[in-house]
Amino acid sequence: MITRTPPLATLVRCFSSTARAQKHVSHIGREPIKYPPKVTLTPSLTAITIQGPLGTTSVPLQPYMKIEFPEENTVAVSVEDAEIKAQRQMWGTTRTLISNAIIGMTDGFTVPLYLVGVGYRVAIETDPRADIEGGSGQRLSMKLGYSHTVYVPIPSHIKAEVPSATKIILSCTDKHLLGLFAAKVRGYRKPEPYKGKGIFVGNEQIRIKSVKKK
Numbered sequence: 001m002i003t004r005t006p007p008l009a010t011l012v013r014c015f016s017s018t019a020r021a022q023k024h025v026s027h028i029g030r031e032p033i034k035y036p037p038k039v040t041l042t043p044s045l046t047a048i049t050i051q052g053p054l055g056t057t058s059v060p061l062q063p064y065m066k067i068e069f070p071e072e073n074t075v076a077v078s079v080e081d082a083e084i085k086a087q088r089q090m091w092g093t094t095r096t097l098i099s100n101a102i103i104g105m106t107d108g109f110t111v112p113l114y115l116v117g118v119g120y121r122v123a124i125e126t127d128p129r130a131d132i133e134g135g136s137g138q139r140l141s142m143k144l145g146y147s148h149t150v151y152v153p154i155p156s157h158i159k160a161e162v163p164s165a166t167k168i169i170l171s172c173t174d175k176h177l178l179g180l181f182a183a184k185v186r187g188y189r190k191p192e193p194y195k196g197k198g199i200f201v202g203n204e205q206i207r208i209k210s211v212k213k214k
Helices: 085-106 175-186
Strands: 040-043 047-052 055-060 065-068 074-079 109-116 121-126 139-143 150-153 159-164 169-174 198-201
Touching: 047 085, 065 085, 074 121, 085 109, 109 139, 109 175, 121 159, 139 159, 139 169, 169 175, 175 198
Parallel strands: none
Antiparallel strands: 040 047, 047 055, 065 074, 109 169, 109 198, 121 139, 139 150, 159 169
């Protein structure tokens, strides 16, 4: 049997010595931010100031961050070199911080906490140590199954409401500070997986474990 040898061109694989340029972007950072007319943004070399109906705050900016206003009531964030990993990471982070600051200065942030357990109760009362600790003058008084009452001073930047004996509503213009205080309150009685008791933040859910019988 005679077989034909394929042409040399079909046996040789072609390789390109030119590497493809791959451009990195931040999918979060590249999205422009729309803000209402009642909000004023003032950028500087080191920070951007956000002023709204609920107050004024600022977000620090790295030297390589760029703030632009492509349209009315629209702000865009960019960096000098997106190929540098540190700049690309801060790109999305800075964009998120600015967006949260705009929401905080217009509507604010709110998170509910629920006390789940037999005998668990909460109330707001006057804090006698407010002058010493620099709080808001109020504190949470919680009964969490301990032999003593748990008192948590409410910071001046946090607004707390107790619409029922087992529910706390926390409000703040800073999402980060709100989360820290909510985590602090939750830490006094973390949800446990056997009876489902504890302090739950927002829509937090836990998986109940079954007790193995001997």
